[in-house]
Amino acid sequence: MQRSVVKKKVMKANFVNPVEETMTSSSAPSRKALSKIACNRLQKELVEWQVNPPAGFKHKVTDNLQRWIIEVNGASGTLYANECYQLQVDFSEHYPMEAPQVIFLSPAPFHPHIYSNGHICLGFHIANADILYDSWSPAMTVSSICISILSMLSSSTVKQRPADNDRYVKNCRNGRSPKETRWWFHDDKV
Amino acid sequence: MAEEEEVLMEVEALQAVYGDDCLVIEKFPPNFHLHINPRTADDSSQQFVEAVIGVRACPQYPEEPPHLEIIGSKGLDGHRKKHLITRIQEKAHELSSCLMLVALCEEAVETLSNMNHPDGNCPLCLYPLVLEDKQNSFLPFMKLMSCFHCFHSECIIRWWKWLQEQKEINPNTSSYDTVCPSRDLENQREMHGTMKANMGNCPVCRMIFHTEDIEHVLNLVGTHSFQLNLEETEASSDEALLQSDSENIRRQKFETLLKLQQENSGLIEPKSIEVLLPGTFLPESITIPTVSVKATNKQQQGDPTSTLASETDSSGSSNKPSTSKPKNSGMRKYRAQNSRKQLKQWIKKENSATE
Numbered sequence: 001m002q003r004s005v006v007k008k009k010v011m012k013a014n015f016v017n018p019v020e021e022t023m024t025s026s027s028a029p030s031r032k033a034l035s036k037i038a039c040n041r042l043q044k045e046l047v048e049w050q051v052n053p054p055a056g057f058k059h060k061v062t063d064n065l066q067r068w069i070i071e072v073n074g075a076s077g078t079l080y081a082n083e084c085y086q087l088q089v090d091f092s093e094h095y096p097m098e099a100p101q102v103i104f105l106s107p108a109p110f111h112p113h114i115y116s117n118g119h120i121c122l123g124f125h126i127a128n129a130d131i132l133y134d135s136w137s138p139a140m141t142v143s144s145i146c147i148s149i150l151s152m153l154s155s156s157t158v159k160q161r162p163a164d165n166d167r168y169v170k171n172c173r174n175g176r177s178p179k180e181t182r183w184w185f186h187d188d189k190v
Numbered sequence: 191m192a193e194e195e196e197v198l199m200e201v202e203a204l205q206a207v208y209g210d211d212c213l214v215i216e217k218f219p220p221n222f223h224l225h226i227n228p229r230t231a232d233d234s235s236q237q238f239v240e241a242v243i244g245v246r247a248c249p250q251y252p253e254e255p256p257h258l259e260i261i262g263s264k265g266l267d268g269h270r271k272k273h274l275i276t277r278i279q280e281k282a283h284e285l286s287s288c289l290m291l292v293a294l295c296e297e298a299v300e301t302l303s304n305m306n307h308p309d310g311n312c313p314l315c316l317y318p319l320v321l322e323d324k325q326n327s328f329l330p331f332m333k334l335m336s337c338f339h340c341f342h343s344e345c346i347i348r349w350w351k352w353l354q355e356q357k358e359i360n361p362n363t364s365s366y367d368t369v370c371p372s373r374d375l376e377n378q379r380e381m382h383g384t385m386k387a388n389m390g391n392c393p394v395c396r397m398i399f400h401t402e403d404i405e406h407v408l409n410l411v412g413t414h415s416f417q418l419n420l421e422e423t424e425a426s427s428d429e430a431l432l433q434s435d436s437e438n439i440r441r442q443k444f445e446t447l448l449k450l451q452q453e454n455s456g457l458i459e460p461k462s463i464e465v466l467l468p469g470t471f472l473p474e475s476i477t478i479p480t481v482s483v484k485a486t487n488k489q490q491q492g493d494p495t496s497t498l499a500s501e502t503d504s505s506g507s508s509n510k511p512s513t514s515k516p517k518n519s520g521m522r523k524y525r526a527q528n529s530r531k532q533l534k535q536w537i538k539k540e541n542s543a544t545e
């Protein structure tokens with residue numbers, strides 16, 4: 001009985017706040033500089049990444065610690081084999097308390113949970129707990145997010161946009177504040 | 191070849207020594223599970239690892255050594271688990287065709303005692319909890335009693351305060367909530383209302399812990415005027431913190447404690463009744479907690495009666511590495527009597543317990 005209520009519930013996917021400027025991907029994030037703690041943590045993650053990068057990912061070296069651009073190679077044997085996409089990961093000053101915002105840069109892969117503007121909706125229908133961005137924990141890392149996203153891509157059986165793509169993307173253009181942006185959970189099988 | 195009777199007597203001896211820590215499944219050929227703690231385990235806050243080993247002998251025992259395995263563990267990564275089992279297996283070969291069960295168990299406890307420190311990095315800042323190779327380079331850390339995951343005290347408190355702040359700012363958007371229990375959405379929603387008040391979830395494994403675990407650290411941190419405050423912490427650079435005098439003293443004291451512990455094979459004699467904080471490991475005053483707050487959820491729920499008294503003068507002198515006298519005999523008995531509840535508790539939790 002709780003079931004239907006649960007599914008209709010509006011969830012805030014904190015890590016992918018569709019900030020307006022991410023629509024026009026070139027503009028810089030208008031966000032406060034990283035705290036010392038966020039800086040230290042990201043530097044540590046970067047070092048770890050260089051030593052031991054997640055398979056299928058390549059970090060494009062920039063001098064911007066606050067925005068990572070990461071190349072994703074579709075895993076062989078999946079719908080996205082031999083395809084390459086780019087993820088943009090933005091960190092708030094409060095990282096890792098706050099989840100990072102992760103979007104695909106254009107062109108975003110066709111996938112039932114990836115909108116044409118690159119926003120990703122990862123929900124509870126995916127059996128992998130790491131993929132629950134809704135329950136972000138500061139013990140997660142960029143690397144663990146990447147692995148989740150690749151597993152989401154790899155498990156896809158069809159290359160298509162989410163059913164509500166047009167409505168969603170249009171809403172994002174209406175310039176509402178990131179704080180108001182919430183995700184509707186897809187009503188797939190749980 | 192040993193008679194069956196001899197083997198049966200050995201099993202009896204085993205039960206006498208280990209009491210409830212030893213779960214005998216079969217007397218002959220011997221098949222049992224042994225719950226092992228490091229030798230400091232009378233004080234659960236000083237315990238960072240534990241394990242259950244399975245020993246299964248065949249009818250040809252002791253001509254053939256028993257089969258040995260680790261059935262469950264906390265605080266041990268794959269590497270350390272392998273080390274533990276290898277050591278016991280080596281012992282088994284060494285003692286081949288003697289009655290060896292008690293000796294194997296002692297070897298297991300010994301090995302585990304030497305590994306009684308948290309491993310790896312703080313999951314929140316990704317910096318090491320304990321640097322074994324370098325002297326004097328760590329910050330106070332604590333462990334969650336339920337899952338043995340360890341964090342820098344400062345890091346976990348920062349996270350905890352952040353959660354509280356978020357709740358105040360957005361009391362309605364509870365769906366974004368790190369304090370959600372399980373992987374199952376329905377469950378989360380149903381349990382949410384009832385559990386959020388006095389429980390949290392480990393950032394690593396999401397196992398439920400009682401906020402008392404953290405609040406104790408919170409109080410403690412306040413008492414010792416750590417840089418706790420969000421703004422303050424962010425402003426101060428870690429390097430500066432590491433260099434500071436008080437930090438150096440704290441580290442030296444911790445170093446001393448570790449040495450002492452090593453010399454005594456992980457055995458530390460409780461010296462004074464001072465700080466008692468479940469799960470807190472506080473290098474800066476080497477007071478050794480003596481009241482046993484057991485790592486069972488039940489008791490944690492019960493009463494947070496632990497008192498906090500600080501005594502700084504004596505701690506320095508009373509904990510210098512002194513003569514390392516073996517204390518095994520007395521402690522063993524005590525421990526065996528004391529561990530009734532732990533076995534049950536432990537086995538129940540074993541699935542989610544490992545990393």
Ligand SMILES: [Zn+2]
Pocket residue numbers: 312313314315316317341342345
């Ligand atoms: Zn830390």
Ligand SMILES: [Zn+2]
Pocket residue numbers: 334337338339392393394395396397
């Ligand atoms: Zn944990």
